[in-house]
Amino acid sequence: MIVFVRFNSSHGFPVEVDSDTSIFQLKEVVAKRQGVPADQLRVIFAGKELRNDWTVQEFFFKCGAHPTSDKETSVALHLIATNSRNITCITCTDVRSPVLVFQCNSRHVICLDCFHLYCVTRLNDRQFVHDPQLGYSLPCVAGCPNSLIKELHHFRILGEEQYNRYQQYGAEECVLQMGGVLCPRPGCGAGLLPEPDQRKVTCEGGNGLGCGFAFCRECKEVYHEGECSALFEASGTTTQAYRVDERAAEQARWEAASKETIKKTTKPCPRCHVPVEKN
Numbered sequence: 001m002i003v004f005v006r007f008n009s010s011h012g013f014p015v016e017v018d019s020d021t022s023i024f025q026l027k028e029v030v031a032k033r034q035g036v037p038a039d040q041l042r043v044i045f046a047g048k049e050l051r052n053d054w055t056v057q058e059f060f061f062k063c064g065a066h067p068t069s070d071k072e073t074s075v076a077l078h079l080i081a082t083n084s085r086n087i088t089c090i091t092c093t094d095v096r097s098p099v100l101v102f103q104c105n106s107r108h109v110i111c112l113d114c115f116h117l118y119c120v121t122r123l124n125d126r127q128f129v130h131d132p133q134l135g136y137s138l139p140c141v142a143g144c145p146n147s148l149i150k151e152l153h154h155f156r157i158l159g160e161e162q163y164n165r166y167q168q169y170g171a172e173e174c175v176l177q178m179g180g181v182l183c184p185r186p187g188c189g190a191g192l193l194p195e196p197d198q199r200k201v202t203c204e205g206g207n208g209l210g211c212g213f214a215f216c217r218e219c220k221e222v223y224h225e226g227e228c229s230a231l232f233e234a235s236g237t238t239t240q241a242y243r244v245d246e247r248a249a250e251q252a253r254w255e256a257a258s259k260e261t262i263k264k265t266t267k268p269c270p271r272c273h274v275p276v277e278k279n
Helices: 021-035 111-125 150-156 159-176 247-251 254-265
Strands: 002-006 012-016 099-103 109-112 129-131 134-138 200-202 214-216 266-268 275-277
Touching: 002 021, 002 159, 012 021, 099 111, 109 111, 111 150, 111 159, 129 159, 134 150, 134 159, 150 159
Parallel strands: none
Antiparallel strands: 002 012, 099 109, 129 134, 200 214, 266 275
16 A cells, blocks of 8 residues: 655655555654654644554545455445435535435535635635544534534545645644644644754754754744834735525435425324335
8 A cells, every 4th residue: 555645844845655554554654764763743633643553444445446356345424415305505506416314413515616615715815623532523504503524534535736835734733732832934834843942943854854944833933032123923824715505504414304295295193103105
């Protein structure tokens, strides 16, 4: 099996492993190639740090463009379904197929084109949700509670370019959640984990680790003594609104359509009141 690894700020490179290779064994292979200690490496997938005892096969996505054996398996994208119930998309209100059915209580439906737009809009604003257990994910487009997509391979629908952005932003967010920082030098952006009270941060150069830039942890400018300059205040950002019409949300419910079908095609049994098919 070939796994493509993006080592810090460097370009991705292929690593040949078996499906039962542990994450720590993968670290050892990468460490040997990059000339760094394996115990200093962290493997992040979709915004989630992978434990050393996990195996590569838990995160294997079978690629249809490459030959594979019959023994290999792929991840099931269980939220993708044929639109057999002719549910309208929650965003464009068209009836499309296939669709993605969110895991919220209302089981809202979105067509794949609108799902792609939803994800890219959230990526552009860095508004994905970083969940400690799941990683970098998105909730139902209607903002329903407890609706984060749990199987993160669904974001493969975005295509290679946008999926690579998703992985990069997820890794960066994971580093920040760990208390780390990102190198502010243009073209670098390496993830760094300095000591909590360390103000001067150096992006270690050599072996693809970083660029060697030394910067202030507080203002992210070239390292300096004394207080940070007030010239580098953070400016406000403009986010892209992604609104959902309430009526469209009501019509885009997967389970509601199922209940309506049952109501039209069945009648309650006079004894037990369980729905039975009409004659």
